[in-house]
Amino acid sequence: MHSKTTKYSQLIKAEALRLGFMACGISKATFLEEEAPRLEQWLKNNHHGEMSYMENHFDKRLDPRLLVEDAKSVISLTLNYFTTENQLDPLAPKISKYAYGEDYHTVIKEKLKALLAFINQEIGEVGGRCFVDSAPVMDKAWAQKSGLGWRGKNSNLISKETGSFFFLAELIIDLELAYDSPFVADHCGSCTRCIDACPTEAIVAPYTVDGSKCISYLTIELKNEIPVTFKDKMENWMFGCDICQDVCPWNRFATPHHETAFNPPTELLAFKKADLIEMTDEVFKRVFKGSAVKRTKFTGLKRNIDFLNRL
Template sequence: MDLVALERSRLIRQEALRLGFDEVGFASATELKEDAAFLKEWLNRGYHAGMDYMSRNFEKRTNPQKLIEDAKSVVVVLQNYFPPKKEGLKSGLKLAKYAYGRDYHKVLKKRLKQLMTYIQSEISDEANGRFFVDSAPVLERSLAVRAGLGWRGKNSNLIHPRIGSFVFIGEIILNIELPSGEPIREACGGCTRCIEACPTGALVSPYRLDANRCISYLTIENKNEIPDHFREQMNEWFFGCDICQDVCPWNWKARPHKESDFVLRSEFQQMTRDEWSQLDENTFDEISRGSPIRRAGYQGLKRNLNFILGQ
């Protein structure tokens, strides 16, 4: 890799950190062949449940060059969202940490747009590409691994050795050359805490998640009723689930984020079980404005609460 590309990556990294991202890496935009084989097997087993979109645009999903014309490199950024230990819902109900504050898509996209503008104005006027945050057929975790930002843990999440796994991933696919990072060796070792802790058995084996059994899928993406046999296994999770991350030793020493947008909303924190139980559509619209919980919608969230609270 020439010195120009190395200097470009240094400047891009510097600007990304200045904008507030917690880590930055670079990957080649070539086909992800091993990941394509893994994805095909996962889909064939039906582990994607009702997420039919995962089976669409297979070539684009596994090859950035099919998504962006003349793609050569990918800038991958991580944003820590691990909250302070003291944060939690007084009701005792459980909400995935990524949904504590503002929708991460909005936060990361704003910064990625600023980073893209910087690249085009300060790095190369020939630079062209697109940025994504969980919004296109992109294997984000695979690109993060290729960029040297961590490894795929047995819970199927990206694990960064310093930040842990409570991270959002964003990327910019570009038509300019940048040096690709060195992959980090997987460091889960013989640990199987995540597999053992999953109450529904969704982690059927290391690295393989069956979404049909996953609390996160059942409470967010799932459009149907939650099967009754999961009633005693939900552990009060009404939107998403963090169990397989909470038990991971790599998160035990993770530092809390410093992002005001990800702080637990006071409404979520203060609401009683009765208030959650009696949640109406107008109140939902008020408390969910700009929040990830809107993904489930009022009916979906009400279904989850009724299921957990036995109503």
């Protein structure tokens, strides 16, 4: 039995890399005991702000067997999105690197479906579901459990080999596999660069982010007006924020991705500050067609740009 599960795991990992994923780790689908009190406390402290969906499906978040019937394994995957390309106008409102190209949900879902099809073809009929941060799955916990890295003080998953500029995704399947050992070491040491650099002081304690203060939350998740208390603290970010990753010493190991779908349209990088301030709905639809930026809708992005440029 053992050699079979090992063989299956190796097959799956090799195919994941062939599909363009950066790393793949596998863990047993069980109840996330350590996460339960942590998640409860985070919600109790209101660190989720207006993201009320975080309160839903509490049990499902902690137990993958409630998401996939008879789930046995959680396959965790990372996909690189790091790029050295930048917006050309240093004064233009900024977009987080992860949103430069096509919406990652679409790109990753395709790869996950291909991986699931491969498993069905090579191993036999397997039931499972694909997850890309849009369902109640604790992806960082699973990635750490399957040996892909540790959670840094900015609460992002960090890999010793590649830093943290990657997406996380999962396949939860009803097939028993050989499991990886969890990543238990913490390589942040006494470093506090991310905490010191966060302009809104969203990292309220090492490993704890108050989501309601995070620039990514303010520019994407928050539907109401951005509180005036954040004026002059946004560091010119109009969609997302990369500060805590940009300052992380482990990201000196980040290398540019090879995913053509993530390449930015020339027009996006060429936007001048004035272009963005005067942007019309038509331009928004053209440049951000199929992009994660669509999440804010035109009105949301406009709100962010106006907030940055309000006197």
